[in-house]
Amino acid sequence: MKVVLQNLTKIFPSRDKKAGKEVVAVNDFNFEIPDGKLIGLLGPSGCGKSTTLYMISGLQKPTSGKIFFGDDDVTELSTENRGIGLVFQNYALYPHMTVQQNILFPLQNLKGADKLSKEEMQERAYNAAKLVQIEELMDRKPSELSGGQQQRVAIARALVKMPRVLLLDEPLSNLDARLRLQTREEIRRIQKETGITTVFVTHDQEEAMSISDMIVVMKLGVLQQIGKPQDVYDDPANLFVAKFLGTPPINVLEGKIQGGKVYIGQEAVLEVSGAEDQDVVIGIRPEGFELAETGALHCNLVNVEVMGRDVSIVSHHPASQNASIRSIINADHKTSVGGQIVRYDLKPHKVFLFNKETEERIRCEVK
Amino acid sequence: MVDSKQQWKAWLYLAPAIVLLLVFTVWPIINTVRMSLLENYSGLQATAGAQFQFGLGNFLKVVRYRQFTQCLKNTCILCFLTVPISTILALLIAVALNSIKFLQKGLQTIFFLPYVTNSIAIGMVFAAMFNIVGSFYGTENELIVTAGIINNVIEFFGGTHINWINYGSSYAANIFVMVVYIVWNALPFKILVLLGGLQGINKQYYEAAKVDGTPRRRVFTKITVPLLSPMLAYVVITGFIGGFKEYTSIVGIFGETMGPPDAAKRLNTMVGFIYDSLSSNSQGRASAAALILFAIILVVTLINNQVSKKRVHY
Amino acid sequence: MSDTITMKEKNIQQVSAAQKTMQILVKFFTYAFLILMALIVLFPFYWMIISSLKTLAEYRLNVPTFFPQQIMFSNYAEAFTTASLGQLFYNTMIVGVVSTLLSLVITVLSAFAFARLEFKGRDTMFGLLLATMMIPGELFTITNYATVTQLGWMNTYRVLIIPFLVSVFYIYLLRQNFMQIPNELYLAAKVDGTSDLKYLWKVMVPLSLPTLISITILKMMGSWNSYIWPRLVANDEAHRMITNGLRNAFTETSGDVNYPVQMAAVALVSAPLFLVFVFLRKYIMAGVSRSGIKG
Numbered sequence: 001m002k003v004v005l006q007n008l009t010k011i012f013p014s015r016d017k018k019a020g021k022e023v024v025a026v027n028d029f030n031f032e033i034p035d036g037k038l039i040g041l042l043g044p045s046g047c048g049k050s051t052t053l054y055m056i057s058g059l060q061k062p063t064s065g066k067i068f069f070g071d072d073d074v075t076e077l078s079t080e081n082r083g084i085g086l087v088f089q090n091y092a093l094y095p096h097m098t099v100q101q102n103i104l105f106p107l108q109n110l111k112g113a114d115k116l117s118k119e120e121m122q123e124r125a126y127n128a129a130k131l132v133q134i135e136e137l138m139d140r141k142p143s144e145l146s147g148g149q150q151q152r153v154a155i156a157r158a159l160v161k162m163p164r165v166l167l168l169d170e171p172l173s174n175l176d177a178r179l180r181l182q183t184r185e186e187i188r189r190i191q192k193e194t195g196i197t198t199v200f201v202t203h204d205q206e207e208a209m210s211i212s213d214m215i216v217v218m219k220l221g222v223l224q225q226i227g228k229p230q231d232v233y234d235d236p237a238n239l240f241v242a243k244f245l246g247t248p249p250i251n252v253l254e255g256k257i258q259g260g261k262v263y264i265g266q267e268a269v270l271e272v273s274g275a276e277d278q279d280v281v282i283g284i285r286p287e288g289f290e291l292a293e294t295g296a297l298h299c300n301l302v303n304v305e306v307m308g309r310d311v312s313i314v315s316h317h318p319a320s321q322n323a324s325i326r327s328i329i330n331a332d333h334k335t336s337v338g339g340q341i342v343r344y345d346l347k348p349h350k351v352f353l354f355n356k357e358t359e360e361r362i363r364c365e366v367k
Numbered sequence: 368m369v370d371s372k373q374q375w376k377a378w379l380y381l382a383p384a385i386v387l388l389l390v391f392t393v394w395p396i397i398n399t400v401r402m403s404l405l406e407n408y409s410g411l412q413a414t415a416g417a418q419f420q421f422g423l424g425n426f427l428k429v430v431r432y433r434q435f436t437q438c439l440k441n442t443c444i445l446c447f448l449t450v451p452i453s454t455i456l457a458l459l460i461a462v463a464l465n466s467i468k469f470l471q472k473g474l475q476t477i478f479f480l481p482y483v484t485n486s487i488a489i490g491m492v493f494a495a496m497f498n499i500v501g502s503f504y505g506t507e508n509e510l511i512v513t514a515g516i517i518n519n520v521i522e523f524f525g526g527t528h529i530n531w532i533n534y535g536s537s538y539a540a541n542i543f544v545m546v547v548y549i550v551w552n553a554l555p556f557k558i559l560v561l562l563g564g565l566q567g568i569n570k571q572y573y574e575a576a577k578v579d580g581t582p583r584r585r586v587f588t589k590i591t592v593p594l595l596s597p598m599l600a601y602v603v604i605t606g607f608i609g610g611f612k613e614y615t616s617i618v619g620i621f622g623e624t625m626g627p628p629d630a631a632k633r634l635n636t637m638v639g640f641i642y643d644s645l646s647s648n649s650q651g652r653a654s655a656a657a658l659i660l661f662a663i664i665l666v667v668t669l670i671n672n673q674v675s676k677k678r679v680h681y
Numbered sequence: 682m683s684d685t686i687t688m689k690e691k692n693i694q695q696v697s698a699a700q701k702t703m704q705i706l707v708k709f710f711t712y713a714f715l716i717l718m719a720l721i722v723l724f725p726f727y728w729m730i731i732s733s734l735k736t737l738a739e740y741r742l743n744v745p746t747f748f749p750q751q752i753m754f755s756n757y758a759e760a761f762t763t764a765s766l767g768q769l770f771y772n773t774m775i776v777g778v779v780s781t782l783l784s785l786v787i788t789v790l791s792a793f794a795f796a797r798l799e800f801k802g803r804d805t806m807f808g809l810l811l812a813t814m815m816i817p818g819e820l821f822t823i824t825n826y827a828t829v830t831q832l833g834w835m836n837t838y839r840v841l842i843i844p845f846l847v848s849v850f851y852i853y854l855l856r857q858n859f860m861q862i863p864n865e866l867y868l869a870a871k872v873d874g875t876s877d878l879k880y881l882w883k884v885m886v887p888l889s890l891p892t893l894i895s896i897t898i899l900k901m902m903g904s905w906n907s908y909i910w911p912r913l914v915a916n917d918e919a920h921r922m923i924t925n926g927l928r929n930a931f932t933e934t935s936g937d938v939n940y941p942v943q944m945a946a947v948a949l950v951s952a953p954l955f956l957v958f959v960f961l962r963k964y965i966m967a968g969v970s971r972s973g974i975k976g
């Protein structure tokens with residue numbers, strides 16, 4: 001089932017009546033989620049990603065705009081008729097029911113033609129439990145389960161009624177680091193097996209990039225960029241997206257384009273064509289540096305961190321917006337770093353130029 | 368770190384409480400047991416120097432006493448009628464209140480109002496509402512002048528007026544009035560506690576149920592009631608304990624006669640029996656009755672706890 | 682599990698319209714139910730007030746009036762003298778204020794000892810205290826009646842105040858509150874050489890003010906509403922309490938009852954409680970929800 005959001009907008013009236021300022025949580029949102037894909041809604045807190053998810057679920061009504069499931073306009077349809085499964089951030093498992101009762105609960109609500117026999121219900125519940133590998137825990141209460149197990153029960157409960165769309169609200173935020181890695185693989189596997197169009201919300205870019213078919217980056221209610229994780233990473237639309245994706249984060253320096261060259265300070269680091277002379281902000285991915293005896297970029301060395309496979313070099317540059325510049329160099333190079341100054345060449349495809357005012361990407365060819 | 372200075376300081380701070388408790392709480396417990404076990408113990412005779420035999424006679428007498436069984440019956444009837452009615456009504460009101468936004472605070476305040484009343488004073492208002500006002504009040508020859516507002520309402524809807532609490536009224540009518548008044552009085556506390564419980568339930572359970580398309584009735588029976596069960600148990604236990612100690616609300620409606628003029632004491636309760644025994648200087652009998660009351664309350668509480676353990680989700 | 686529920690061929694517009702109607706209906710019945718119940722709850726108060734303002738003749742009309750034809754404020758004056766409410770108010774205020782103050786002092790000291798000081802047998806003792814809450818008060822009354830008779834306290838203010846000064850429930854309530862105040866504050870005060878009493882007064886009491894206010898109100902309401910004990914031990918004119926006095930003043934068993942005056946008296950007795958409620962609702966509700974005890 002593909003999901004289409006059309007001019008979706010959500011405005012919350014302000015809490016403080018005197019201030020009279022309303023909050024635009026989601027602003028004129030347009031995008032299409034292809035059938036059977038896993039989509040990560042990504043952004044810092046307060047960017048409207050959860051509101052978007054809740055509007056897809058029907059728990060919140062959009063102020064304007066439309067939502068389609070396939071070709072059906074479901075904007076006015078209430079939650080229970082949308083055929084969605086929703087996994088809450090805190091799971092919202094009914095504490096007084098066993099795992100089995102929790103999973104059976106949605107099935108027992110079915111009426112009329114959809115009504116199932118006891119045996120069918122049991123079987124569906126068992127299959128759902130098996131899918132998330134909790135069939136051993138059916139008689140436990142939620143309080144007797146670990147966080148990861150509760151998460152699985154919540155997913156099973158959402159899947160058992162075979163939803164058209166599965167929605168997950170920060171599915172990994174309540175798990176510890178080790179479980180998080182394991183569970184995100186699990187979510188990927190379950191989504192692949194069921195083929196249900198799945199949307200999940202997260203503020204963790206690594207999480208989103210690692211399992212999504214597509215990521216949707218949001219900021220203050222405004223859509224920034226949609227695409228495959230690698231494409232968005234390699235080709236960010238603006239400075240915000242460039243900064244938000246990637247660990248360690250991108251290095252941001254101030255510079256200018258002059259006469260077909262990109263300058264950082266007085267140093268011409270790259271050649272550029274198709275762009276006017278102007279002041280720019282330059283983003284360089286940590287892996288975009290190459291040590292070179294004759295490198296154009298001079299930085300003051302601070303520290304070298306050995307990480308085994310890679311070496312991370314921390315240095316200073318007066319034009320840097322960050323406190324320091326961090327580069328990651330393959331340890332195979334055995335390049336010894338000595339002295340006070342470290343010199344780099346830059347890999348053109350890891351360098352992005354942004355307009356200094358609008359922070360939008362300057363589309364040009366960098367060499 | 369228990370230093371000796373803290374020791375005596377602590378006892379100093381506790382001294383007033385301990386002295387008062389020893390005199391007015393601990394001694395009465397011991398003394399009540401003692402008096403209940405002395406045959407026909409009477410305070411008046413005791414001061415005159417009479418001796419009493421040790422035995423269980425007081426208990427046997429109390430249990431066989433017709434007045435006592437009537438009191439026990441009244442107390443039980445009132446308890447088993449008012450506790451379920453008021454609990455269910457309070458639950459419905461609390462759930463309804465919890466589901467609205469507009470007027471919620473105002474209505475909540477109104478529903479709490481009966482709590483801040485004097486149960487004797489408002490009992491007199493209820494009595495006035497149910498009373499048939501006439502000449503020769505309290506006698507057989509009472510002439511109806513006005514039938515009272517409740518009867519007026521009944522007549523407005525085409526019924527005939529009922530003698531609720533006056534001379535010659537029936538036991539059933541008396542009990543009905545008492546149930547109405549006690550329920551009215553019991554609602555505020557129950558609504559307050561249940562509404563507090565409802566507001567403490569995580570909203571996500573309801574959102575999850577909504578996503579699953581759970582019908583309203585099922586949300587109520589499968590989610591709200593189980594999650595509210597600790598509060599419900601609390602309200603029921605305190606309701607029963609209060610119910611077994613019912614006394615002043617009857618005084619409020621019927622006065623010290625504890626019944627209509629022609630059937631005094633007909634609505635007497637356990638507590639009433641204890642005070643009657645006390646004023647007739649039969650402390651032995653009063654003590655026995657008080658201990659029986661205590662035992663009943665204890666048993667009811669234990670049963671409740673037992674049921675709660677199985678049914679209540681904490 | 683890859684097959685998904687297919688939308689039935691329902692007109693979505695129709696579905697949502699039906700849902701809207703259903704929602705409005707539910708809202709309507711919810712409000713109707715609540716307002717009906719609220720009217721039932723309020724009716725006795727309304728009836729008390731309008732009846733108290735009617736003439737006896739109007740009250741006795743065959744067809745009831747829902748607003749007095751002639752407003753009789755004089756009923757209130759008559760009620761005040763008939764029931765000698767002045768003396769009753771005075772007695773009740775003395776008993777209420779004195780017993781509340783003393784009770785607060787005892788409660789604060791005991792709660793402090795149980796919450797902050799370490800002494801042998803503290804927990805056992807606290808457990809025993811809590812156990813006494815199970816016992817119905819009537820059980821104490823029998824012996825206390827004998828005790829106060831022997832002490833020669835009958836028909837005094839003392840007898841109305843002293844036996845009920847200690848409330849295990851209040852001690853429990855305040856102790857729980859005191860326990861939430863970090864012990865470091867106490868230790869810091871000790872380091873600075875602050876005395877216990879000063880610490881209690883300057884730190885503990887202000888920090889647990891809401892609980893103390895709740896206790897004060899409940900205790901005052903208790904005095905106002907107490908009936909059984911005062912009737913037993915202080916039923917003389919000089920010490921009679923308000924509830925008892927009210928009931929005594931209107932217990933005609935025959936003849937014509939002057940209901941308007943009676944209702945005026947009831948309204949006068951109820952008024953202070955309502956005033957307290959209007960201004961201190963928050964504290965009453967907070968205290969009550971934890972107690973389950975009336976007054």
